[in-house]
Amino acid sequence: MTTTVACAQLALGVGDVAENLAAAEEAIAAAADAGARVVVLPELANSGYVFADAAEARALAEPVTGPTVTAWSAAARRHGVTLVAGLAELDDEGRVRNSAVLIDPTGTVRAVYRKVHLFGTEKDFFVPGDAAPPVVEIEGVGRIGVMVCYDAEFPEWVRLAALAGTELLCAPVNWPLFPRPDGERPGEVVRVQADAAVNRMYIAACDRAGDERGVTWTGGSVIVDPDGFPLAGHTPTEGPALLLAPCDLASARDKRLGDHNDVFGDRRPELYGD
Numbered sequence: 001m002t003t004t005v006a007c008a009q010l011a012l013g014v015g016d017v018a019e020n021l022a023a024a025e026e027a028i029a030a031a032a033d034a035g036a037r038v039v040v041l042p043e044l045a046n047s048g049y050v051f052a053d054a055a056e057a058r059a060l061a062e063p064v065t066g067p068t069v070t071a072w073s074a075a076a077r078r079h080g081v082t083l084v085a086g087l088a089e090l091d092d093e094g095r096v097r098n099s100a101v102l103i104d105p106t107g108t109v110r111a112v113y114r115k116v117h118l119f120g121t122e123k124d125f126f127v128p129g130d131a132a133p134p135v136v137e138i139e140g141v142g143r144i145g146v147m148v149c150y151d152a153e154f155p156e157w158v159r160l161a162a163l164a165g166t167e168l169l170c171a172p173v174n175w176p177l178f179p180r181p182d183g184e185r186p187g188e189v190v191r192v193q194a195d196a197a198v199n200r201m202y203i204a205a206c207d208r209a210g211d212e213r214g215v216t217w218t219g220g221s222v223i224v225d226p227d228g229f230p231l232a233g234h235t236p237t238e239g240p241a242l243l244l245a246p247c248d249l250a251s252a253r254d255k256r257l258g259d260h261n262d263v264f265g266d267r268r269p270e271l272y273g274d
Contacts, residue, residue, distance in 0.1 A: 002246040003141050005168065005202070006036035007221040007233065009241040011210035014048030015060060021046065021068055024085065025075050027242060032079035034244055037105075037141055039076075040206040043086035043149050043172040044098065050213040054096075057125040061090040061097075064112055069101055077107030082138050084146055086172030089114070095127040100148050100172050102136055110136045111146060116157065119150040133161040133169075142167040142249030149173040152195055152205065153188075162199035163264070167252035169195070171205040175218040186220045186236060197228025200263050201252040209239050226252050 008027035012020045024041055031039045043049065046068040047060035062068050069087065076083040082104055089099035089112070098115040114129025115122075133147045145166030151157050152171050161169055175188045185193075188205075196203045203224045208217035222233035223245040231245035255264045 001250070002248050003037050003168075004035045005038045005040070005204050005223055005245055005247050006031035006034070007040045007204050007206035007223060007243040009207055009209050009219060009221040009237065009243065010042055010045065011240050012042065012045060012048050012208060013212060014050055014052075014056070016048060017046060017060065017068070020048065021071055023240075025071065027240075028072075028075045028079055028081065028083065030242055031244070032081050034242065036081060036244060038082045038084070038138075038144065038168065038170070038204070040170045040204045041083070041085035041172060042206050042208045043100075043174040044088050045086045045172065047088035048212060049174045049208070050215050051125055054125050057088060058090070058096050061088040063090050063092075064101060064109060066090075069103075069109065072101070073103050073107040073109065076103045076105060080105045082141060082144065084144070084170035084172065086148060086174075096125060097129065098122060098126045098148060099129075100146050102134065102144060102146050102170070104136075104138055113146045113148065115148040115151060117150045117154055132164070133157070133166075135161060135164040135166050142252075145169045147171050149175070152192060152203075155195070155198070158195045159199060162201055166199075166201055167249040168202040168204060168247060171203065173205050174208045175220050177216040177218045186218050188218065189220050189222050189230075189233075189236075192222060193224050193228040193230070196224040196226060198263060200226040200255045202226060202247045202249060209237065209241065223247070
C-alpha cells in the first residue's frame with residue numbers, strides 16, 4: 001500500500017501571519033485534492049524566519065493552543081491529512097522555540113518537537129530543545145518521525161529517529177541559498193539523500209521559496225526513498241511548489257541490502273564509543 005506524501009514549498013514573510021496561514025491552508029487543500037495523506041510545511045511557517053531581533057521573534061511566537069495550530073488542526077481534520085509544520089512556539093514557560101507539530105487526520109496534535117540543533121543566529125532567538133525526535137504511528141499510514149532543518153545535518157540524530165522505528169521522516173526546513181558548482185544539488189539535499197539511504201527510510205524535507213529580508217531561499221524541497229533517490233524535487237525550484245510522491249512506508253521496515261547485509265543488523269555499536 002502506498003501513501004502519497006506532499007511537501008508544500010511556500011513563499012512566506014516575517015510578520016505576515018494572516019498571509020502565511022492563508023498560503024498554508026491553500027497548499028494543504030491542494031495537496032489533499034491531489035491525493036496526499038501526509039503534508040509537510042516549511043520551518044517557522046507561521047512567523048517567517050529572518051527576525052530583526054529577539055523581541056520580534058517573541059512577538060510572533062504562539063502557543064501550540066494558539067490560532068495558527070488551531071487553524072492547521074482544523075485544516076488537517078477537514079481534509080483528512082496528517083500535517084507536519086514548523087512553528088515559532090511560545091512554550092508553557094514563556095520560552096521561544098523553533099518547533100514543529102505533528103497533527104493527525106482527526107485534527108489532534110500528536111507531537112510537538114523543539115529543534116535541538118540551532119543554526120546560525122537562531123541561538124539569539126530560540127531556546128533549543130532537549131528531547132529526542134518523536135515517532136508517531138498514524139493509523140493506515142505508518143510511523144512518522146519529526147525533526148527540523150539543521151537537525152538533519154547530524155547523522156547520529158537521524159539514526160536515533162530511525163532506530164525508534166521511523167518509516168517517514170518529515171523535516172520542515174528553511175535552507176538559505178549557498179553557492180554550489182553548476183549542475184550540483186544543494187548540499188542539504190545531498191545530506192538528506194544520504195540520511196535516507198543509510199537508514200533505509202523515506203524523508204520529506206519541505207523548504208522555503210523566494211526572498212526574505214535579504215535572504216534567498218534554496219527552494220530545495222525533496223522527497224527521498226529508502227535507496228536515497230529523489231522521488232520528487234529532483235532540482236530546486238525558485239517559487240512555491242507542491243511536490244507529491246507515492247511512498248510505500250512499510251517497505252522502510254526492511255533494512256536489508258540484498259541477501260547478505262542489513263544496515264541495522266550489521267551495526268557494531270559496542271565499537272562506536274560515545
